[in-house]
Structures are given as C-alpha cells and as structure tokens.
Amino acid sequence: MIRLNENYLKLKSSYLFSDIAKRVAAFQEANPDREVIKLGIGDVTRALPQVCIDTFHKAVDEMASDSSFRGYGPEQGYAFLREQVAKQDFRSRGALVEPDEVFVSDGAKCDTGNFQELFANDITIAIPDPVYPVYVDTNVMAGRTGRFSDGRYEGFIYLDGTSENGFVPPVPQTHVDLIYLCYPNNPTGAVASKAQLKEWVDYARAEKALILFDAAYAAFIRDDTIPQSIYEIEGAREVAIEFRSFSKTAGFTGTRCAYTVVPKSCMAYDTAGNAHSLHGLWNRRHTTKFNGVSYPVQRAAEAIYLGDGPRQVRELTDYYMTNAKMIRTKMEALGYSCTGGINSPYIWVDAKEDSWTFFDLLLQKAGVVCTPGAGFGKCGEGFIRISAFNNQERVATALERIETALR
Secondary structure, eight states: OOOOGGGGGSOOOSSHHHHHHHHHHHHHOHHHHTOOEEEOOOOOOOOOOOHHHHHHHHHHHHTTTTTTTOOOOTTOOHHHHHHIIIIIIIIGTTTOOGGGGGEEOOOOOHHHHHHGGGOOOTTOOEEEEEOOHHHHHHHHTOOOOOOOEETTTTTEEEOOOOTTTTTOOOOOOOSSSSEEEEOOTEEEEEEEEHHHHHHHHHHHHHHTEEEEEETTTTTGGTTTSSOOOOSSSTTGTTEEEEEESTTTTTGGGOOOOOOEEOOOTEEOOOOOOEEEHHHHHHHHHHHOOOEEEEEEEEHHHHGGGTTTTTHHHHHHHHHHHHHHHHHHHHHHHHOOEEOOOOOSSSEEEOOOSHHHHHHHHHIIIIOOEOOEGGOGGGGGGTTEEOOSSHHHHHHHHHHHHHHHHOO
C-alpha cells in the first residue's frame, strides 16, 4: 500500500490564512451589503512599475519571433539579472556578492522552504517566535520535530520575540545548527541593527551554525543606519544565506520572481566534520528541481535597476510606507502600542486582548481584516498584524471604521 509521510499529520489542521479566509467568507455571506477592507495578507494592490510593463511587452514580442525566441534558460537565472542584483543590491552597499552566487527563483517563500532540504534531519533549529509560518511548517514536514503541544512543536529551540527586546531575540545560550532570521521582520515589522546582526554572525561562526536570513522587505528600510543585507556584516559570507524577493519591492506577487544568495565561502559539514560548499549543493538541488523563471519575467525584474526603474520602485514602496505611517499613527492615537510601520510595511499592534477576539471585533464592527498574531506563534498571542498593502483611500476608510469601532 502507498504510505504517507506521517510528518504531514503533525501539521496544525489549518493554515493561518485559510482560517482567516473562512471567517471573512462567513462574514460576507452573512453581510452581503457590507464592504470588507483587507489589511491582512501581505499582497500588493498597485500595478507593476511602468518600466516593468514596457520591458515585459518587449520581451514577449521577442518570444513571438523565431530569431529572438528563448527556450529553456539557465536554471540559476540569466546573467543580465544576476549581474544587476549583485551590483545594485549588494556591492552598492559595500557587501561583496558575485553574480554567480545569485540564484533566481519564483519566490522567497519557496526558497526559504526548500533550503532546509540540504541538511540532516537531526540538526538543532532555532526558530523565532512570532514567525512566518513557512520556516516552521517545512521543517515539520521534513521530520525535524516532535508533536505540536501547547502552541509549539517539540524539537525546536524557540527565540522569543517580545516588546521588551523589540522583537529582536538575543542569541541562544545553547548550541544550535540552523537559525532563521527575518529583518525587516514579518510579522512584527521590527528591524535589526548592525550590532544585533553582528552578534548573530559571531555566534554562527563560533558554533559553525548557519543563518537563513530572509530580507524580502529590505526595500522598505528608510533608516540608512539599518543594514539591508546581512552581508553588510563582517564574516556573514561564511555563515549566512540571504533570500530576497521582487514581490513587494516591485509588485511582483502575481508575476513571481525572487532570488537567493549563496556565497561560495559558506560551508556545511558532513558527519566526519569535512566542510562542503553550500553553493555547489544548492546549485545541484536548484538545477535538479527547478527549470528557471521565464525570460520575460527576468527582463521585467532587471528593469527595476535600469533607467527610471529605481525611481519608480522607490515611488511604489513610498506609497505603501505612507499607508504604514497612517496606520501606525492612528493606532497609537487610539492608545495601542505599535512596532513596525517605519522601516517595514507591517504594523504589529498590541491588541490588549486575545488575538482572534480582536480580529473578530475589527471584522464584525469595522468590516476590516487584519491578521491575528497568534497565527505566527505563541509569542504573537495578544497582537495583530496590519498590512500597509492596499490603496490609500481604502486604508483611510478602514482607519475611520476602526476608530469608530474601538471608541
């Protein structure tokens, strides 16, 4: 008989965003005349930058002619995009990244979920809490945890993010092998300073550990003293993999393009203690299981680095950051403590009560959808996440409704 990977049975019965969708659907069915404004899931609402659209059209036209048609491209990504990424996202900030260390993919979520395939099942894993669910769930699927109990999986070392530590947990006092970090953080919107990231890099070097650093929201950092890449930290090339995305940077959530940086000097070890380059191993995995991002999409992604592209992307991210400022300002005026919304598009609000209760209050009384913090981990209980990804007029309307509901 065909047998299951029974690790899947350990997963919580429903994914956070499907729970939200069910509650919203029930509300809309019961209230068909009420408009719902969604400030929950982090999907963008504005069109792609014009440079991307123009380049898309040109690249699609190339595909219409035998002389310029492109078939299978390099699985790692076309050189034209990898070179721009290395030059403008990293070298421009003093971070050494070579073009052939950049692996283009269809999403940072996919890459952060897939990278764990390179590691043994008995490694020790440090997971922040609250945390983006994919880090947890993919390791559960791989069999690295015990059962789910009291809001957490047995087998992880959880890094508690709290108001007291600004949702940047300190390094653990015990050994770990694999560390997940995300800054600017999803869901809390917190950012990590160079000094804080240096502590993590130093810890990883001392323990021969590896950091998986999710920097998908780096384009929203407005404080120049905050690092946009972990490779701005000395020694990080030896112990860190970085994940980036065009989804929020340039509105590519429906277009799909991202990349992962794997330095050649970043190592993992076999049971005998011999070092092996993760660059070569990821290249093997990537080329085996992935056929590459389409040529028109990669050309459109390249366009954000050329000509008027940087200005248009900055205008796009500024639009959402204006929303973030509006949300944070209103919630603080209503007496709620907030994190984020300054260098990230997420505002993490201390709800002063159960997360799902507050979620239901805003849905039922205001017709506004947020994300309950409890869905991101035990430390997220009592908080909600509000996303800045929506049209400004709708955000303004949502905030008026929230003010009425809460007062």
